[in-house]
Amino acid sequence: MATFTFTPHIGRLPTPPSPSFPTSSSKRKLKFNSVATTTRASLQTFPPTLSDPFVLQLAETLEDSLPSSSSPFPLHKLRESSSESLLSTPWPSRRDEPFRFTDVSFIKQSQIHPISNPPQSSDLSSIPLENQFTNVVIVDGHFVKSVSNLTELPNGVYVGSLINLPSESIAKRVSDFVDRKFVGDLFWAINGVGAPDLTVVYVPAGCKVENPIHLRYFSIHGGEEGSNELAISNPRVLVMVENGGEIEIIEEFLSGDQGRSYWANPVLDVVIGSEGRVKHSYIQNQSLNAAHIKWTSVQQESTSAYELVEISTGGRLSRHNVHIQQLGPETTTVLSTLHLSVGNQTQDLHSSLVLDHPRGYSRQLHKCIVANPQGQAVFDGNVKVNRYAQQTDAGQLTRSLLLEPRATVNVKPNLQIIADDVKCSHGAAISDLEETQLFYFQARGIDLKTARKALIFSFGSEVIERLPSSSVRKRVEHHIKELLNPTLETSQH
Numbered sequence: 001m002a003t004f005t006f007t008p009h010i011g012r013l014p015t016p017p018s019p020s021f022p023t024s025s026s027k028r029k030l031k032f033n034s035v036a037t038t039t040r041a042s043l044q045t046f047p048p049t050l051s052d053p054f055v056l057q058l059a060e061t062l063e064d065s066l067p068s069s070s071s072p073f074p075l076h077k078l079r080e081s082s083s084e085s086l087l088s089t090p091w092p093s094r095r096d097e098p099f100r101f102t103d104v105s106f107i108k109q110s111q112i113h114p115i116s117n118p119p120q121s122s123d124l125s126s127i128p129l130e131n132q133f134t135n136v137v138i139v140d141g142h143f144v145k146s147v148s149n150l151t152e153l154p155n156g157v158y159v160g161s162l163i164n165l166p167s168e169s170i171a172k173r174v175s176d177f178v179d180r181k182f183v184g185d186l187f188w189a190i191n192g193v194g195a196p197d198l199t200v201v202y203v204p205a206g207c208k209v210e211n212p213i214h215l216r217y218f219s220i221h222g223g224e225e226g227s228n229e230l231a232i233s234n235p236r237v238l239v240m241v242e243n244g245g246e247i248e249i250i251e252e253f254l255s256g257d258q259g260r261s262y263w264a265n266p267v268l269d270v271v272i273g274s275e276g277r278v279k280h281s282y283i284q285n286q287s288l289n290a291a292h293i294k295w296t297s298v299q300q301e302s303t304s305a306y307e308l309v310e311i312s313t314g315g316r317l318s319r320h321n322v323h324i325q326q327l328g329p330e331t332t333t334v335l336s337t338l339h340l341s342v343g344n345q346t347q348d349l350h351s352s353l354v355l356d357h358p359r360g361y362s363r364q365l366h367k368c369i370v371a372n373p374q375g376q377a378v379f380d381g382n383v384k385v386n387r388y389a390q391q392t393d394a395g396q397l398t399r400s401l402l403l404e405p406r407a408t409v410n411v412k413p414n415l416q417i418i419a420d421d422v423k424c425s426h427g428a429a430i431s432d433l434e435e436t437q438l439f440y441f442q443a444r445g446i447d448l449k450t451a452r453k454a455l456i457f458s459f460g461s462e463v464i465e466r467l468p469s470s471s472v473r474k475r476v477e478h479h480i481k482e483l484l485n486p487t488l489e490t491s492q493h
Contacts, residue, residue: 052090054108055186059086062194062234065114072162074171074178075198078236081183082192089186098185101378101410102319102348107263107291110230114194115140115221123220126256132471133250134159135214136199140221141233141266143199152211156204159213161197170202173240177271184267185321187293191267194234201237203245205273212248212281212469219255222262225289232263243273243301248468250281253292255314261289268296272304274328279307279468283476286314288343293319302328302357309466310337311476312347313483319348319378326389329357338463339368341375341407342483348378355389366398367463369456370407371487382414383426389419396426401459403432403487453488457481 063079071079091108092099119139124147127137136159137147143161150159158166165171178198183189201213215237223229241247253264264286272278286292292315298306312318324333339347353362368377377400385392400409413426433455441451460480467473 065116074175082189085189118142133214141235158202191234195236199237201239203241205242206244208246214250217253222260225259230263235266241276246277248279255287263291270298274301276304282310284312298324305332307334313340322351333362335364344374362394364396371403373406376408379411384416390421392422394424400430
């Protein structure tokens, strides 16, 4: 029997108190060595929340892997704020509610080492060239200009490393954003400490970038299949779209060797000014022995629009944390996700959408297919409609398809409403294919196996068809069929 957990929640909550976040001082040097050493010598010196030796050792290792030369000021501030968060955050376990169904213990039990140096020319020979779109190549967390294609950018648009920002005004905008008080979870902080650079995509006010910007992330280094080694990379990207700007971003995570074990820990920050538009495609196809834990943080000003289409098929453990804030009225957010688990995989989406202003609009569609007895999918989606978000229209739907008797899915659609003039809905469905649908095909002379394939592919195509780029869409369709066909051929149904 397939296993599932469905925990819906909808309610009207009292107004919560304002959160308190840690602050950082730019005068303090980022250094874990003395803290970690003292902790290892005497854990009683620190309160329990400050005494996770594994986290402190990991932070120290990440810091030691960074170049000794001075970093740009925004990156230094990021590392300071992230380090303070790390010092008070223990490694998560299944006892922690956000990780109740997601086991990250295999990462802790591995031999973790940072990828400290940029890739050598010999490492880049396996990276295919991309001429269709303007593209940014990030290898093991390092932006590599030599194999990126940054030609034909509109005037005023910048794509590249933080250290090469073309003007003081852009540098100040980036610095002000980095200095914000948002704090994510442990993995967000690990990225902030270990990111070797900040790749910036900047779109000036009123500029509409016609062609997509393709961010290609490659994980090359890692342990051999079956080893206990995890090479960690921490790519970090900031997309900043000023008032009235428009851009399409394609993020694609790939592996140089599908058998290697590594830990990709990326963060993407998106800032959208008033009347700005961002279309975001996120495709994750990393090694089935890898851990892929990603943060996407989005801030939307008034009358802006953000659309995310996510396709995740890779990783032994894949977790996407999405945090979106609507910071002005008449703001639109649309999220579409397809997760596929064909092996011993966990595909996890944790999303948080906060609506604080009137006439906001949001739609979220989450779909997953679990086609392996050891496969698992997790969805925890939180939509919070606060007191002043009157006349909000928010909808959330999760649908899961379990193709094997022991496949597992845990879903928790969560709608919290404080405003009293809203139109909100959510729903969940977990099942195998419906017998009536199969009968419809068979009644027309179509055999059972062909009918199952057609229905399964059509289940995922609802999300795939929302990918804005036709070439990316065709490539994803082909990849999904390649993954599913062997499973369906051997299926006992």
